[in-house]
Amino acid sequence: MFWADKIAADAQENQVVNDSKTPSGRVHVGSLRGVVIHDVIYRALKYAGKSPKFLYGVDDYDALDTVPHYLDRQKFESYLGFPLCNVPSPEDGASDYAKYFMGEFLEVFEYLGVKPEVYYLRDLYRSGRLNTYIDIFLKNAQLVREAYLEVSKARRSDNWYPFQTICENCGKIATTVVSDYNGSEVFYTCKPDATDWVKGCGHSGWVSPFDGNGKLPWKVEWVAKWDLLGINIELAGKDHSQKGGSRDVANAICRKVLRKQPPFHSPYEFILVNGTKMSSSKGVGSSAKEIAALLPPELLRFLILRTQPKTVINFAPNYETTTRLFRDYDTLIEKYQALSPALQQATALPEELKPLLYAQLDGVVKPYHPVELSTLISLLQVPHLDLQKEITARSTQPLNEYDWQIANQRIAVAQKWLADYADEEEKLVIYLDKVPEKVKDLTQEQVAYLKQLIHTLANVPAWEAEALQTALFATARELEMQQPLAFKAVYLSFLGKERGPKAGALLSYLERDFTLDRLKTVTASFTPV
Known part of the structure; x- marks a missing residue:
């Protein structure tokens, strides 16, 4: 209970x-x-x-x-x-x-x-x-x-x-x-x-x-x-x-x-x-007012209620903690939607979903089709992107009025987080007009990976985050290369730094032709030391 x-x-x-x-x-x-x-x-x-x-x-x-x-x-x-x-x-x-x-x-x-x-x-x-x-x-x-x-x-x-x-x-x-x-x-x-x-x-x-x-x-x-x-x-x-x-x-x-x-x-x-x-x-x-300015009320209540009262809550409004909070909430929303109407009643709700119920301001759970906060944080930083169009294209089903209400709420969270909480390392700055200078740090092994990746990505059937992530992993395995080293090569080529968001998601924000052209330019300019 x-x-x-x-x-x-x-x-x-x-x-x-x-x-x-x-x-x-x-x-x-x-x-x-x-x-x-x-x-x-x-x-x-x-x-x-x-x-x-x-x-x-x-x-x-x-x-x-x-x-x-x-x-x-x-x-x-x-x-x-x-x-x-x-x-x-x-x-x-x-x-x-x-x-x-x-x-x-x-x-x-x-x-x-x-x-x-x-x-x-x-x-x-x-x-x-x-x-x-x-x-x-x-x-x-x-x-x-x-x-x-x-x-x-x-x-x-x-x-x-x-x-x-x-x-x-x-x-x-x-x-x-x-x-x-x-x-x-x-x-x-x-x-x-x-x-x-x-x-x-x-x-x-x-x-x-x-x-x-x-x-x-x-x-x-x-x-x-x-x-x-x-x-x-x-x-x-x-x-x-x-x-x-x-x-x-x-x-x-x-x-x-x-x-x-x-x-x-x-x-x-x-x-x-x-x-x-x-x-x-x-x-x-952080003051209660400041955290309330970042998190929607249901998410702030959920942050408190998903942890037993006798257990410490250590909240750091960094990228991983904040995006995970939203993912955990969305997971419970999906589980709630899968229940029969009888089990969705407050008195019959499984214990796992009680934090979700008590997180609601009016005591009513209203399901929605979620848009991931991590995706929004990234999309907001891609220049010349039509955000609404991109959200629509990425959704697995048409978004209704309430879905868009939640999406717009999360866009505001993402904007607030980027403005007030994001470290420089967490910010996504994509080099669109030029190749980052940091590509000079690439090793011969990483360049070989990028060359192979050009062929792999050219043949990916669907240009979407999960398919691209799978392709990135598969190419690294094919060359028997350590995955962190492979992903570092991707980040250096597009962001000019060694770390970034999920690499498959990063590439999905870009056009296929642009991605392939950038990789060709990077590999062509490499001079072995």
Whole structure:
């Protein structure tokens, strides 16, 4: 059974699924894994008839703890330690820092067909909805301290209270330490040495902890949200799910203080880009918005869902990884088309095809006749080529309106990939008007191969990629020549470099007469060393 369907099958009625994010900077593609995982659990619960609700929290009362490299440090450094919702927006159009960066992320939600009920922590605090929990945890501070010590071995002093006020003097929340509670007010100090990244102002005094004057530490806040919003299911990333880690501490606080069971939890792994874990504040990797600008929404969802949640996804938007993603998706589309109508139903679909189903924005798989992304990347780089005509000629069947919609979508992907992600080595520059200078690097053995290839290609019945690829291989075998050496001779003759796309495909983009003339020119000009 697909992992999300299993969670849904084991769940009770009226489940509330929750996920959340601290908008400390541009939200990176790694954060999309939790978003899509929770969205799919929500959809699986709907398929199972469990009447679910999907919530997404914006933890905008967290402090600004670093200035991302892409922002004006001088402008934002003075706001370090402030709640994110109290930091000004980097640009016009948003009321504050948190709304600015969350707005960008929510655009990606919409793009991916993810439609949770979004709530902001500022609203829960300022409206007083969390007041009861603030009072409970302050009155039971000793139990919270015990949970930290028992689970994570973190010792809190006897006068430590689980709350941070917003300093009335300097506006920081990261530097305040609460040391007493009288039932209506807390005593706090804005400590100069509370953190090693921003200094407190030294102010101290009594203040009400209610109605937005401060916040619970996030592990305690987590528990308050679970109970206030009736959350039943919330997964967490591997970093929060280690033994003795954040989730274990929150679970212990939930049981010890509220005497309730925490929501269902299962850890999920990171998304890496070129082997690097995403970081919103450090600007490492690609932002969710940038990856969404490259991949169609179904393909971005598929990228996340084709891998089990507990397995790392390492996505590098290079040629091989990107084109393989599209090929894998097309393969599942073909398998779906081969099923009987009865097996195409969501509840009857084979497990192998569940990532395809859950990748759809509207939950409906709509088959199409695929045009390979790798072919489009190559065709776009062939000068003077009528792309639509070439796609039509290469198709094994007439393309309908939806087929062309998908094809045009992929043309846009190919253009974006070539413009923003392709290395020079991956770009296809065909020498049409002259022979590349690099043919001087050909060996006598390679020239012999090209001479033989002239005769072979002249007699290929169909000038198409697979037939040409077969002919290239057959000629190399006939001369008992190493295949890489043979293909290198082809690339040098047309591209002026040692590597390129699939050689049969490359030649199929060119006219037969042009190809034969080029090979004759190259071999005729060869002078043995």
